[in-house]
Every structure is written in structure tokens, then in C-alpha cells.
Amino acid sequence: MTDEDAVFSALGDPTRRRLLDRLSSDGPMTATELAPDYPMSRQAVVKHLTTLAGAGLLVPERQGRDVRYRVHAEAMSEAAGWMADITARWDRRLAALDRQVRSNPQSRLDKGPAAG
């Protein structure tokens, strides 16, 4: 399923965006491996990874006593789809707005229903 709110909220934190970037470029890693590169404890990193996993963006994979977090391709694609969608919607609306302003430059300065 992957819930839009959870995804955008997860993406709202800069540390989590960095983590996601890292894992999508370097492949699956454990919290213990990641932690030294961040100015926080392993547990703090674990919490961020758990949040990302909760949003469906990562999948924890157990290997013996280790747990590697892997980017979840499907969820990432879905999230990317939302972003593209939102972007397109903005573009359309902005284009419409632009046309509107060009064709009637005064309209935005109107103060009332043309009281004449």
C-alpha cells in the first residue's frame, strides 16, 4: 500500500533523506555500519531506518545476527510517481495561472466587484 503521508513525512527529515540516498547508491547496509558516518548514536540511526521502513521505503533483511536495510524499489517507484504527479499538477496549474495573468493583468489588483 504505502501511505503518502508517511512517505512525505519520512522525507521531511534531512537525515533520512541522506540515509535513503546512501542506501540507494551503496546498497544494503546495517545500522551499525551506517552510524559512524552520522553525528548520532547507532540507536538514533536505527530509529530513522525504522521510520523509513515504516513508510515502506526500506526493507529490513536479516542475515544471521545482522540486519541490512535495503531500498524497496516498488515503494520508491510509487513515491517517485506521486512526486511526478504533484509536479505535473503544479506545472499545469502554474501554466494556467500564468495564462490567466497574461490575458488579464489587472485582475489580481481588483479590490471589489466593480462598484463603478
Next chain:
Amino acid sequence: MTDEDAVFSALGDPTRRRLLDRLSSDGPMTATELAPDYPMSRQAVVKHLTTLAGAGLLVPERQGRDVRYRVHAEAMSEAAGWMADITARWDRRLAALDRQVRSNPQSRLDKGPAAG
């Protein structure tokens, strides 16, 4: 300039995404006009609008005693650009990951440096 952190953080809140959607579809509005449609006070809405404006996504425009918040096309395009960028990056990495997994299906289950 418009700072990426501020934008993603602003987008992290569902109320703010709704506000942005609304303003980009219905055009500029005041906090007082918007507030009745949200389960919160005018002041709470003002705070959200201020946050969005702080991220550069909205521009407040004074008209007499009213202040209408207008979607800031340029900043929105820039943000859309980031999103498209991130999306593309994910896509590339995910594609690479996919290729890797297909060409060497065992690799992710390997537990050591290929002792065999």
C-alpha cells in the same frame, strides 16, 4: 534561493500539502478565507502559510487590510525540479540494482567473500 531542507520539511505536513493544493487550484486566498475549511483556528492556518512562505513556496501579497497568499511559481518549479531529480536518481539506482540482482541472483544472500 529556496532551501531544499525547508521545502521538504514544509511538504512533510499533510495540512500544508492540502493548503498548497488548494491555493494552486483556486488561486490566492487569505488565511481568514481558508480557515473555515480546516479543523483549526485562523492563527494555526496563518502559521502553516508562514511556514510555506518561509520555504519560498508562497508569496504573501497585501491588498489593503487583506493578505492573500499566492503560489510562488518559480519556487514551485524549482521544488518540482528537485523532485524530478530525486526521482530520476532513484530510478537509475533502482534500475542498476535490478540489473545487478538479475545477473547475479545469489549475491544478496552471500555471507562471506566467496570462499568456494
Next chain:
DNA sequence: TGGTCGTGCAACTATTTAGTTGCAGATTAC
């Protein structure tokens, strides 16, 4: 079997954030 290492749980603190209310000051309308 005992030592080492990694994960996971829990309790706790501090900061940020979402929300509230009350009120002052400016502007418009009558």
C-alpha cells in the same frame, strides 16, 4: 563453553512543532 559483537527494547530528556487564546493596531464601511 565462554567471549564478543550486533540487534532490539525500554525509559528517559530536551527540543520542536501544532495548536490554542487574547489582544493591539490598521483599514474599510457606514
Next chain:
DNA sequence: GTAATCTGCAACTAAATAGTTGCACGACCA
């Protein structure tokens, strides 16, 4: 001029979040 209406500031509360530490349990290795 006065009343109504809107913004903007400030103080405050409550809840969520980012971070910490300590410890127990399970897995690996010698």
C-alpha cells in the same frame, strides 16, 4: 467618527520527535 473586520504579535499548552543511555538476548567464533 465609530463600528466592524482583518492581520499580526505574544504567551502559553500539549503532543510529537530526535536524541540519549543502559541492558538483555541471540548469534557467531575460538
